[in-house]
Amino acid sequence: GQQLNQSPQSMFIQEGEDVSMNCTSSSIFNTWLWYKQEPGEGPVLLIALYKAGELTSNGRLTAQFGITRKDSFLNISASIPSDVGIYFCAGRPGSNYQLIWGAGTKLIIKP
Amino acid sequence: DGGITQSPKYLFRKEGQNVTLSCEQNLNHDAMYWYRQDPGQGLRLIYYSQIVNDFQKGDIAEGYSVSREKKESFPLTVTSAQKNPTAFYLCASTEWQGEKNEQFFGPGTRLTVL
Numbered sequence: 001g002q003q004l005n006q007s008p009q010s011m012f013i014q015e016g017e018d019v020s021m022n023c024t025s026s027s028i029f030n031t032w033l034w035y036k037q038e039p040g041e042g043p044v045l046l047i048a049l050y051k052a053g054e055l056t057s058n059g060r061l062t063a064q065f066g067i068t069r070k071d072s073f074l075n076i077s078a079s080i081p082s083d084v085g086i087y088f089c090a091g092r093p094g095s096n097y098q099l100i101w102g103a104g105t106k107l108i109i110k111p
Numbered sequence: 112d113g114g115i116t117q118s119p120k121y122l123f124r125k126e127g128q129n130v131t132l133s134c135e136q137n138l139n140h141d142a143m144y145w146y147r148q149d150p151g152q153g154l155r156l157i158y159y160s161q162i163v164n165d166f167q168k169g170d171i172a173e174g175y176s177v178s179r180e181k182k183e184s185f186p187l188t189v190t191s192a193q194k195n196p197t198a199f200y201l202c203a204s205t206e207w208q209g210e211k212n213e214q215f216f217g218p219g220t221r222l223t224v225l
Contacts (some may be wrong), residue, residue: 006153030113031212042115042216043154050211088153092212098169099214103153 006089016037019076019081021105023089026106030073031092033099034063038085046087047074113181114138115217117202124189124196132187134202143185144203144214147171154201160185161207189222197224198211 006023013019023032031050035043047058049065049072056063060077072091076083086106090099115136124130136143142161146154156169160179174193179185185204189196199221203214 033213035216040199040219040221042117042203042219045213045215048211048213090214098156098159099212101154 004030004089004091004100004102006105008105009103010108012108012110013079015079015081017079019079019083019107020073020080021087021089022073023091023102024071025100026070027067027093028066029100030069032063032065033090033092034061034072034074035088035090036085037088037104041096043088046060074089076107079107079109083107084109115202115204115215117200117217117220119183119220120218122220124222124224126224127189127191129190130222132189132200132202132222134185134187134217136183136185136202136217137206137208138204139182139216140204140206140215141182142205143179144205145169145175145177145187146201146203148199148201148219157187157200167204196222198222 004023028033033048034046037043047056047063052069053067054065063074088104089102118133144159145157155171157175158177160166163182166177166179177189199219201219202217205212205214
């Protein structure tokens, strides 16, 4: 089946640093979604992207829908301790109801 | 408040027993989904339903069953045929609006088989 490659798998960052992560696909997607999951909880939607080239911000978070429609990027500026968690990308190929999920990027703040 | 509720939060089951996980939404969403998440893993689709009285198998449906008798409810039964049922189970729903398909999740149920 279709797969998304999400990288990096984990990140150790200092508070205040900027963070970048991305997802790539071998096929074209019509929608890219970015979620954050905290331990023992369900994922929470952060940003939704619907058009190639679209750049959308949500506070310190910025995500882009790649121009080739095969990738997406999420950036977090000036990270703070509450940013820790697992960030997932998800994409929708075609017009069906299903999403294809990345394996997640775990964000860890260095003490 | 509108949202998705899952119950119970934690569930323990003996081997060989069937168990049903509840998922209810009051968002008036058309489609509902069940995912399984294992430690350090992403989400894998078990079953989904686009409308009442209709549902389709996802990538890992073996050992699971669902029903969709009401729009707001989509219970998942983990049967004794599921070989490794210990996992975190997530329910989601979405309102189909043309090109938009933003899935919203419940808080999850952690199932442990003893």
